[in-house]
Amino acid sequence: MRKVADCRDFPSEMDCTLTISGEEGEVLDAAVDHAVSVHGHTRSPELREQIRGMLKDDVPQHA
Ligand SMILES: [Zn+2]
DSSP states (O other): OOEEEEGGGSOOSSOOOOEEEESHHHHHHHHHHHHHHTTOOOOOHHHHHHHHTTOEEOOOSOO
């Protein structure tokens, strides 16, 4: 199951609409990098856990 991190779901003062999708580990790595580099968060296990808790299943849109 692929996962999606949608930046619109994250508490942010930026109007960021980035979405990252892929395998959970890939999404986490990319989302942590993004949160640190773009949103100025501090890289930490807590940040990674917070992001993990916000991942959603990537449901195929074609029905
Ligand atoms: Zn963002």
